[in-house]
Amino acid sequence: MGRLLSLVGLATLGYLVARVAGLTVHSDSTSYLLGTALLLGIGLYSSTYGIELTELRRNRRIVVSAITVGVLMKAILIGGGLALAFRDPVFLILGVAVAQIDPLSVAALLGDARMSPRAKSILAAWASFDDPITVILAVYAGLVLSGIGGVGAGLRGYAVDLVLNLAFAAVAYLVWRLTRGHRVVALVGLAVLFAIAVGQFLMLGLAIAGLFYRPGLDRVIGHVTKAALAAAVLLLGVLLVGGIDPGRGAALGAAAFAAQVVVGWLLTRHLPRIDRLHLALAQQNGITAIILALRLESDYPGAVAVIAPAILVANTIFIVANSIVDRQMATTA
Helix, strand or coil, rough: HHHHHHHHHHHHHHHHHHHCCCCCCCCCHHHHHHHHHHHHHHHHHHHHHHCCHHHHCCCCCHHHHHHHHHHHHHHHHHHHHHHHCCCCHHEEEEECCCCCCHHHHHHHHHHCCCCCHHHHHHHHHHHHHCCCCCCCCHHHHHHHHHCCHHHHHHHHHHHHHHHHHHHHHHHHHHHHHHHCCCHHHHHHCCCCCHHHHHHHHCHHHHHHCHHHHHHHHCCHHHHHHHHHHHHHCCCCHHHHHHCHHHHHHHHHHHHHHHHHHHHHHHCCCCCCCHHHHHHHHCCCHHHHHHHHHHHHCCCCCCCCHHHHHHHHHHHHHHHHHHHHHHHHHHHHH
């Protein structure tokens, strides 16, 4: 709850400063697009940087299902349902933007003694890898929605982008193998890779690089990620001067949580019931949804007005639902 309130406070601060100072942000400018790409890259790289690889290998089947079939199912359930309900196809894009689980929020859950070690490792990997998948989906779902070349063009673009991201990850691995014995050189290599990934929007490749390109940043990466989150939330508040759509936002947030309940329960059928319940109720949105909202604003004006309250609603439902479940577990223990 404290973390959610601090994010709301930062967004409110950005809103008030923009109101008082009359700030305006050009969401289609090159500097804005590069800035949001940089913030997104920091979030994605840090999300995979701390993953325990042994646990990832042990639970790879569930994790792969979650970040492929699971992400697609959630996006369809959220976006498809709301697109029909509101008769607005833009929800197909907005649904993708909130289809991931926030890895920073999940990190706070990993100290919960009621979750088994396996459930924690699955949730950590799920939250880390569904982010870059939704980023790519959001970009190419936009192409399909805009009618540029139709569905075929969107699928071809998605496939090409996937290949480019994998090629980037392969180059990053080669650079790491050549520089890992020299920390300063490795850091320079990472800076160059970041510049390429941000400039070409190779977010999945950057996230994959976080699994192995680890030049001793454990002490600073958390601080850098929190700074990126703070900057994104402040910018979100500035953009909210253009208006807020609480009705559609509430529907989007509730749909995101409901979709996780359905998908989380279906994909974990071989796990103990209590672990399935924790994973089904794990939906939280944070840094990736916030930055995707900023990114989508350039193509879909009003995206921030809907996604911002959706994040608040989804996280509030998470707190309430898990509190109820925890109390029931305590009384039956």
